[in-house]
Amino acid sequence: MRIVISGTHGSGKSTLVSDFATAHPGFEVFADPFELIDAAGDEPDAETFFAQLLLAAERLGELSPGTRVIAERGPLDFLAYLDALEALGRPTRSPGLFRRGLARTAEAMAHVDLLVLLPLAPRDGIEVPADEDLELRDAMNDALLELADDTQLTGAAEIVEITGDRSARLAHLDDAADRLGP
Numbered sequence: 001m002r003i004v005i006s007g008t009h010g011s012g013k014s015t016l017v018s019d020f021a022t023a024h025p026g027f028e029v030f031a032d033p034f035e036l037i038d039a040a041g042d043e044p045d046a047e048t049f050f051a052q053l054l055l056a057a058e059r060l061g062e063l064s065p066g067t068r069v070i071a072e073r074g075p076l077d078f079l080a081y082l083d084a085l086e087a088l089g090r091p092t093r094s095p096g097l098f099r100r101g102l103a104r105t106a107e108a109m110a111h112v113d114l115l116v117l118l119p120l121a122p123r124d125g126i127e128v129p130a131d132e133d134l135e136l137r138d139a140m141n142d143a144l145l146e147l148a149d150d151t152q153l154t155g156a157a158e159i160v161e162i163t164g165d166r167s168a169r170l171a172h173l174d175d176a177a178d179r180l181g182p
Contacts, residue, residue, distance in 0.1 A: 001180060002063060002111055003027075003173075004074035004157075006148075007118030008140040010128035012169065016118065016162075017072045019170045024177075030059055030071035033078075046085050046092035053078035053101050057108035074112065075105040076154070077140075080147055084139035105153055112157040113180055116173060117148055121163040 003020075005013045014032070021029045033052040034044070044052075057075040082098040109115070120141045128137070147153055158180060162172040 001027075001068050001113050001177065002060065003070040003114045003116065003177065004060075004076075004112050005070065005072055005116045005118065006074055006077045006144060008080075008120065008137045008144065010126060010132055010137060011118040011120060011141070012126050012166075013072050013118060015166060016116075016169050016173060017070055019166065020070055020173055020177075023170065023174070024068075024070075026068055028067065028069045030056075030069060032072040033059075034073075044081075046082055046090075046097050047094055049078045049081040049085070050094070050097040050101060053082070054104065057104045060108040060111045063111060074115070075101070075108045076115070076147055077144065079105045079153070080140050080144035081136075083143040083147065084136055087139050087143065088135060102153070106155065109153060109157060110155045112155070114176055115148065115154060115157040115159045116176065117145065117159065117161045118169075119145055119161055119163065123163070125165065 005017050007013050017029060021027055033055040036055060037048060037051050053075045056073055056078060060074065063069060079098065079101045082101060085092060086098060148159055160176045162169050
């Protein structure tokens, strides 16, 4: 089973992945690609997001059948960041990265069984500091939810939106994973 946890920055992805991995030690954990990109600075740009998209896609495409993995972020996340940058009118040195990322995202998502979306919900009690680029955070959230509705991008993956406190999120994820089986 291949699970991808998707959401904007400060949406609770790391916590949910950690909680799930603790409860399900048979799953391999893929860390956020941001942690693996040397060029990732304090203010990531379109090129950094595109590099993370490619890394996330590559990891999903290389999995053997039957691999049990939970990934913090997938290529759809970074496609949403690219879309958000364009929507916000933020300049990029490499125009067209969003278009280039579409096919690669669709290819990689064909390997995903469960896509978990963590939409921003004030009742979840997740607070982020103002220096976390709240404008980009909101724009990415909106872009992600819209892109997730495109079955040409998400393929046959089961898609669930999960909100609530930490224990409710884990319970929802456990239920969704159980429905899909091993």
